[in-house]
Amino acid sequence: MGQWLSNVFVNEGIHHIYINQGRIVDIIPKHQPMPESANSWDARNLLMLPTLEDYHVHLDKQFPADRWIARRRTDTILDQFHLEKELLAPHKAGMKDRAIQTLDQMLASGTTRARVHVDIDPEIGLRHLETIVHMQEQYRGLVDIEIVAFPQQGLLRSSSIALLKQALREGATIVGCVDPAGVDRQIEACLDSVFDMSVDYGAGVDIHLHDQSYLGLYTIERIADYTQQTSKQGNVAVSHAYCLGEIDEGASADIAARLAEQNIMIITSVPIDSALPRVDQLTALGVNIKLGTDHTGLDAWTPFGSPDLLARGRRLAEIKRWNDDERLRAVYPYLTSAPLEFQIGAQADFMLVQALNPEHAIAAVPEREIVAVQGKAVAGKQFDRAW
Numbered sequence: 548m549g550q551w552l553s554n555v556f557v558n559e560g561i562h563h564i565y566i567n568q569g570r571i572v573d574i575i576p577k578h579q580p581m582p583e584s585a586n587s588w589d590a591r592n593l594l595m596l597p598t599l600e601d602y603h604v605h606l607d608k609q610f611p612a613d614r615w616i617a618r619r620r621t622d623t624i625l626d627q628f629h630l631e632k633e634l635l636a637p638h639k640a641g642m643k644d645r646a647i648q649t650l651d652q653m654l655a656s657g658t659t660r661a662r663v664h665v666d667i668d669p670e671i672g673l674r675h676l677e678t679i680v681h682m683q684e685q686y687r688g689l690v691d692i693e694i695v696a697f698p699q700q701g702l703l704r705s706s707s708i709a710l711l712k713q714a715l716r717e718g719a720t721i722v723g724c725v726d727p728a729g730v731d732r733q734i735e736a737c738l739d740s741v742f743d744m745s746v747d748y749g750a751g752v753d754i755h756l757h758d759q760s761y762l763g764l765y766t767i768e769r770i771a772d773y774t775q776q777t778s779k780q781g782n783v784a785v786s787h788a789y790c791l792g793e794i795d796e797g798a799s800a801d802i803a804a805r806l807a808e809q810n811i812m813i814i815t816s817v818p819i820d821s822a823l824p825r826v827d828q829l830t831a832l833g834v835n836i837k838l839g840t841d842h843t844g845l846d847a848w849t850p851f852g853s854p855d856l857l858a859r860g861r862r863l864a865e866i867k868r869w870n871d872d873e874r875l876r877a878v879y880p881y882l883t884s885a886p887l888e889f890q891i892g893a894q895a896d897f898m899l900v901q902a903l904n905p906e907h908a909i910a911a912v913p914e915r916e917i918v919a920v921q922g923k924a925v926a927g928k929q930f931d932r933a934w
């Protein structure tokens with residue numbers, strides 16, 4: 548038997564929704580009666596929104612949640628790499644529990660799809676990968692996890708190519724690297740290896756790029772060249788790409804045309820401590836942009852993380868001064884591939900929140916009262932009273 552949800556604020560008005568076998572089977576206006584014997588749950592006018600897709604997150608860097616771990620100041624990214632190793636060394640054993648805790652927090656925030664970067668280097672080997680592959684299975688039907696084999700300490704710098712290949716055979720579907728110039732100090736050799744692996748293993752590419760200004764831009768130009776040469780259009784992403792917010796507007800427009808042409812995605816965590824790519828310009832020029840939380844709580848990189856992707860959407864709107872309805876609403880495509888309008892026949896993945904409309908939800912970031920996947924409540928503040 549299916550489930551009615553009565554008094555749901557959806558598609559611009561209050562409706563009753565019928566869910567069966569994981570799908571939305573009917574949507575009727577409030578004034579129309581539901582069937583007499585209906586199995587129904589009163590949503591009390593909560594707003595229905597699609598669930599969210601976090602395109603950049605790490606599940607293997609969290610600190611234990613029950614204590615403060617002091618973090619010293621770092622001046623360079625290599626020093627930060629070193630600090631991360633030093634701070635996480637005593638807490639290796641609890642990585643899996645912390646990863647589960649983080650993913651549960653993400654799910655409770657409405658995230659049902661996550662691109663997870665998994666650290667791989669000669670010291671870690673494939674330990675983290677094995678944990679995340681196991682979680683991928685464990686969370687099937689709740690959070691759809693895709694795995695990036697990520698050489699955090701530098702692909703060439705940490706001699707991790709053979710391990711990455713093994714990771715691509717054992718569950719990772721995307722190959723990563725970090726700063727081909729600033730970290731590996733060999734742009735061509737790094738990108739050669741990454742795209743070779745991408746071709747050999749049929750994998751996507753997702754490159755962490757912190758390198759600044761025109762060095763970063765040059766790297767992106769080369770990534771576009773490699774994408775074209777290997778016909779990997781639609782399978783390549785650049786994460787962070789701070790440089791796109793540092794170069795001048797004309798140069799940004801030029802590279803945007805190239806990114807759109809090669810269908811290369813830009814993924815941003817909406818930083819407020821470094822430059823943000825010109826999201827509006829890039830979008831207008833056809834570049835696919837997605838958001839990721841990157842840091843979800845206390846970790847070796849920052850104490851400012853949060854698992855809430857909706858909050859990143861608000862941050863984007865606030866930084867960009869998108870105060871009007873049209874642009875508040877336009878934040879959603881960065882957070883989810885599902886439309887705001889729910890259609891009959893769609894998979895019943897949604898979250899229910901206390902908000903006046905989707906624009907208000909971006910501005911207010913209300914708690915998630917219910918998070919549902921395939922019509923089943925799986926998390927949220929009112930999970931206990933759910934159907």
Ligand SMILES: [Zn+2]
Pocket residue numbers: 603604605664755841
């Ligand atoms: Zn990252």
